[in-house]
Amino acid sequence: xxxxxxxEKRRDFLMEELASLKRKNRFPEGELVIQYGKxxxxxxxxxxxKNGVQRTHIKKADHELLxxxxxxxxxxxxxxxxxxxxxxxxxxxxxxxxxFNERDQRFLDDLEMQTRLYQLNxxxxxxxxxxxxxxxxxxxxxxxxxxxxxxxSLKHDAGDGLIVRSKSEVLIVTCLRKYKIxxxxxxxxxxxxxxxxxxxxxxxxxxxxxxxQIMYIEHFGxxxxxxxxxxxxxxxxxxxxxGIYPFMNLVLLYESKEEPLSLAxxxxxxxxxxxxxxxx
Numbered sequence: 001x002x003x004x005x006x007x008e009k010r011r012d013f014l015m016e017e018l019a020s021l022k023r024k025n026r027f028p029e030g031e032l033v034i035q036y037g038k039x040x041x042x043x044x045x046x047x048x049x050k051n052g053v054q055r056t057h058i059k060k061a062d063h064e065l066l067x068x069x070x071x072x073x074x075x076x077x078x079x080x081x082x083x084x085x086x087x088x089x090x091x092x093x094x095x096x097x098x099x100f101n102e103r104d105q106r107f108l109d110d111l112e113m114q115t116r117l118y119q120l121n122x123x124x125x126x127x128x129x130x131x132x133x134x135x136x137x138x139x140x141x142x143x144x145x146x147x148x149x150x151x152x153s154l155k156h157d158a159g160d161g162l163i164v165r166s167k168s169e170v171l172i173v174t175c176l177r178k179y180k181i182x183x184x185x186x187x188x189x190x191x192x193x194x195x196x197x198x199x200x201x202x203x204x205x206x207x208x209x210x211x212x213q214i215m216y217i218e219h220f221g222x223x224x225x226x227x228x229x230x231x232x233x234x235x236x237x238x239x240x241x242x243g244i245y246p247f248m249n250l251v252l253l254y255e256s257k258e259e260p261l262s263l264a265x266x267x268x269x270x271x272x273x274x275x276x277x278x279x280x
Contacts, residue, residue, distance in 0.1 A: 027072035147201035
C-alpha cells in the first residue's frame, strides 16, 4: 500500500472515531478529580453550581458515577488527541496533493519508465550501499548541539554515557539500539517560525539505516497538563510548516499518568514507522 493511501486510511479512521465519540451516550455532568496517593487514589466529583465549584467525594459504592466520569474523561482525551492528529493529517494531504499531481503519477506508472528506473537503480546499488554506510558512520561521529535547558531533569541513565529526562526515554533508547537505528538525543533543529529561524530540540533525531532519511521522534509525556498540550499543538503545527509530518518523517509517542508508555508499545511504534518502512 502506498504511503499516501495509509495516510488517507488514517484520516478516515480518525473521522469515524471522532464521529463515534460524539455519538456516545450521555455522561454525568461535571468532571472527575483524582487525588493520587502512594497506596490508593481518592476520587472526587467536581461540578459547577450556583455557589461555585462543588467537589464531592465519590464513595466506593458509587460505581456507576465513577465509571461514567472515567469514560467521560477518556472520551475527552481521545477527542483532543484525534482532533489534533486529524488536523495534522489533513495538512499533510493538502501539501502532498499540492505538489504531487496526476502528471507525476502517470510518469511513475508508465511501464517503460519503471523498467528504466529499475535498471538504473540496480546498476548503482552497490556503490549506494557503500556510500550510505559511510554516511551513517560519519553522522554518528559528528558533534551536535544539544538542549541545555533544565539540566536538573536529566537524571535517567540510558547507558553509554547518555542521560535522559524520563524512564520512557530510556525505553525508547533501548528500542533504537536494539534495531541499530542511529540517533541523536535532543539535537538542535532550526525551523522557520513566523518568518524567522528558531531552534527547537526534537527528543530524538534519527538517520534511517536503510534509506539515509532524517526522521524525528517526539515523546509527549504530560498529556494531563493543559499548558503542555498547547506546546504540543504549537510544535506539530510548526513542524508541518517546515516539512516535518506525522507518518512521514515524524514518529509520535504519547502517554499520560493514566496511560503510561510500555516497552511493547514503543517497540511496535518504532517497528511499524521506522523498521518496516518501504525502501524505494
